[in-house]
Amino acid sequence: MPTTADFERMLRGAKLRVTRPRVAVLTAVHDHPHADTDSILGVVRADLGTVSHQAVYDVLRALTGAGLLRRIEPPGSVARYEARVGDNHHHVVCRSCGALDDVDCAVGTAPCLTASDDHGFTIDEAEVIYWGTCPACSTAPSS
Ligand SMILES: [Zn+2]
Numbered sequence: 001m002p003t004t005a006d007f008e009r010m011l012r013g014a015k016l017r018v019t020r021p022r023v024a025v026l027t028a029v030h031d032h033p034h035a036d037t038d039s040i041l042g043v044v045r046a047d048l049g050t051v052s053h054q055a056v057y058d059v060l061r062a063l064t065g066a067g068l069l070r071r072i073e074p075p076g077s078v079a080r081y082e083a084r085v086g087d088n089h090h091h092v093v094c095r096s097c098g099a100l101d102d103v104d105c106a107v108g109t110a111p112c113l114t115a116s117d118d119h120g121f122t123i124d125e126a127e128v129i130y131w132g133t134c135p136a137c138s139t140a141p142s143s
């Protein structure tokens, strides 16, 4: 588990000033992968006391912009954040309850990840979301 010193090092490495809210948000997202803004706010408040929604939102934006956090926003869902960055992994999302989990990069040949026509773009990421029904929802009695 990374320590506060590790998170401070990550911030400095990304040329961001080390502040308590930034360290608290990094720690919260690391401990609660795929948390939404409100959950992160709750964890950060439990840690630091009073912090405004806007402050946490600004920190999330700065950390995402610096590449320390990744923002995931499946259509129809609120934005979630995770500290697992840089490996281009994918997500599986439950259509019913919105549960979300990590899926490692598609194995084998994945022709759909290679654009048939890149329109002249330099492509560095393919975002894949697998939609389905999570185990809890598929075993729940339908009402
Ligand atoms: Zn579900």
Ligand SMILES: [Zn+2]
Residues within 6 Å of the ligand: 034, 082, 084, 089, 090, 091, 101, 102, 103
């Ligand atoms: Zn993830």
